Amino acid sequence: MDTRQLRTLLAIVQHNSFSRAAETVHVTPSAVSQQVRALEAELGVTIFERATRPPALTAQGAQVVEMARDMLRREEEARTVLSGSGLEGVLVIGSVRTSALRVLPRAISRMRLAFPRLKVNLRLANSATLIEDVSAGRLDAAVVAENLAIRPQIRWRPFLREPLWLIAPAAMAGATASSILADQPYLRFCAQVPLASLIDAELSRMGAAPQIIAELDSISAIMSCVTEGMGVSVVPDVALSEPGAEALVRLPFGTPQIRRQIGLVDRVPSNRGVIIDQFHDLLATSSGAYGIRREPS
Template sequence: MDTRQLKTLLAIQSHGTFAQAADIVGLTPSAVSQQVHALEDELRVTIFDRSSRPPRITPEGLQVVEMARDILRREEDTRASLRGDQIAGTLMLGSVRSSALNLLPRAMVEMRQRYPDLKPSLRVSLSTTLIADVAAGRLDAAIVAEHVGFPSALRWSPFLREPLWLIAPKGMGADDPIELLNTRPYIRFRSAVPLANLIDTELSRLGVVTNDVAEIDTIGSIVTCVRQGLGISVVTHVALQEPEDLNIIRRPFGTPQVTRQIGIVERIAAPRAEIIARLHAVLAELCGDYGVDRPARS
């Protein structure tokens, strides 16, 4: 087994056929087929089911693909380390579907500008899936909100501690947040994420009875609805970054004002620890007054 075979395998997986992979790796389709046969013989597994056209990857083949990605990434990291250039290679990142996405793409662009040899790759999913993928080594790190029960092999470092705001369209009046919550149409954030539970818990503690007119599962869509005058809601600070958001009325949510944290989860023995630390610093910088410095490793 050599890296050329593994690169060919990934090309097939990415492009769908042996012929398209051959163009990518600069081989003939026959040579590609020979490499796959050699890999199958060495590993004693069937990677592709050739009874279908084009050949379909088998469950065992998917495991080999994961192994190939890991080996090639480790090779890339080792070469970068030997060159004395640690900030290089591919950084596999995950992020939750939340206002964290207002920050991470900007951070990835800045990391790419600062470190041209670094190639960030982003996957968006649910926090439980991302945490499992980090623990299994399928991701180098992931951006997730404060979570209950991180596995002991993982480390979570907050880079943002932001306030929550009760927001209302101009013209809806009232300075008192409790009065707004009790009397105005309310747009509820309904999602299986910690933020939704945090908001609902504080609403219950405040003893308000909201007049729900909508349930929406993304914060960005809620901000749009408030901007259009549908009702009031509760959102995070980083969700209010567009120029048109300056026209939205903001009141502190909660007594005292509720905050939530977002951070980076990584393996304690992370092989890309230096790069992840740099990413944390960039994210905290982008958060301005609400950025949180990375704690020192113990």
């Protein structure tokens, strides 16, 4: 398979135009059409539905596009390894949305400053999708919470261990954690959020049965609702950087205070190991007092 055909295909998808793709890859429009037909013939699929204008990707075509992206990324990785320099090229990182609040952007910025020849691409998704994409090689690494079903061919290394807080509107000042949980409407994380099971387990241990009035899937949504006086909740320390958090009552959640861990998953072995180790170090540093340095290899 000619990688020039794959680059042409991605240019068509990016620009949604055969003619603009031709300008990007510096060939004629007819050459672009020939490359697409040759690729379709080689794979035995129809990539574009030509009855529409501009031509639209077929379902098989969308799969070919993902394959092309993966193959070209792997080619770039191989060139990086063979050149003898591991701190250049492209690093494709995935993350759950809540982890992207503060630590991740800071670490990526520091990574770019430290290694200007390295490009970092970020994709956001849920934890299960991220684990699958790391395992399949579509991501180099991903930021996810602990207590997930980690597959044998990948590893999870924590870089952040932060405390959880019970938060409530300012009017609750002076109340105990047990009375707040017993008397106030409770905003819960959705079940698919890994943090939810950690919080639920501690609530059960405490014998608390709060009055759940809503289930939300993001820290920002919960913080907004508590700030507006809708109810109370339990959040990780990172949430206290959200607007309005300084006015809320916050009490340690659990005895001793419960902490959650966030870590980096990657494949083992990986030809991006040096880069990923550096990124883990920056994530730990960017986590401040709650950062966890990796064990030496």
